[in-house]
Amino acid sequence: MTKQERATRTRQALIRSAAVVFEQHGYAQARLVLISSGAGVSTGALHFHFENKAAVAEAVVAEASQGLRDMSAAIRRRTDTALQALVDTSHALVDRLRGDPVSRAGFRLSCDGERAAAPDLRMEWHHRVRELLDEAAAAGTLAHGIAREEAAAATVAVTAGFEVLGRHDAEWLSPYRLTGFWQLLLPRLATAATLPLLDPAGTGAAPSTGLTPSRRSPSKRRTGRRR
Template identity: 50%
Template sequence: MVKQERAARTRETLIRAAAEVFAEQGFVTASIAAISRRAGVSAGGLHFHFENKTVLARAVEDRAAQALRRVTTERWGGVAASSAAVDGNALQVLVDSSHALLALLAADVVVRAAFLLCADVSRRSAIDLRRQWRLWVEAVTRAAARQGVLADGLSPQDAAGVVVAATVGLEALGARDGDWLAPHALTRFWTLTLPRLAADGALGGLVAEGSAGEAGAGRGSLT
């Protein structure tokens, strides 16, 4: 048992070290030697746990995919993106999920690195985190339309496109400048955008900073 626990800790150390190196140098430039040095593990020890750099990158992506599911589907009662039977105002769910995503990107280098890996044209990623996020946003905007809280004449697809473009843009910019991942950056986006997304009468209850428990919560609604 002790040996298994030590092996599990070593794997986690290697995954985090790989994420840090991938985030700093990119997949192509990152080397096994740099990752093993960062982790404080010999190259032989690294290869015992991970066959090569590609396998390590997949492990980073797997960890990030799990984290992303926790701030989307699992966060809202295990709701699947295909159905999105959202409990509560779907637009507020979308705001809160986006704040949770950017907070996760700011706090967790594994998630930041995985998003970069998924966008790296030099390799074929088995997991597309940006697509995973897009599917969730599209599902929630469809739920908003069903609830009648989406602005009249606005298609869920168009609404989702705007939100995905903005949040993925902040993610990409935040890879080099963490200020783009700060809550105020996303709050500004929602403050400007929600009046165009929300139906008449639905705007007053929405909180651009995120509702209770989210970054910047408790600052009031958009009225």
């Protein structure tokens, strides 16, 4: 292993350890010694990569942000319609919030509490939701008269609410909760011709992340995925 590869692995280990520590103790009470020990390195090694605790927090948020962008882009490439991509991306996001400490800590650090760190992940998610709704409207799969900004706000409010509630009760991040939301909303969002092709439980178009996959709804719809 080269020196650069070791440095990259150490940095990633520090980011993951920091996410766990921030989640367990909060930003104010997090200690650099806990972060370094969780990564299996010295505090000196931590300071080689990060100037201070604020820089570590920013790295956690940046990692979560990059993961959100990469995940969304990969799902869109694998999905036929923008509305199904929106459903699938929301399920993948909830999977990450349930199983990935970097995503959980990134959302918390960027949006609430003692130290909000840029970028704001909820605003990034809002932007992506709005992009997919605009794409659906351009493709003619969005029902007539839908106010896209209101639909985007509702989607972000629900997913952000699940994220906050899920901090104390993991049941809120269960796949069926989000499936129920889409079962309510999709009949309002989609055209009559598009609705039968959409699966509110997700199509499984998300790239493999090593996280627990979403369970299917027992009454799933036929999907419009490529064969």
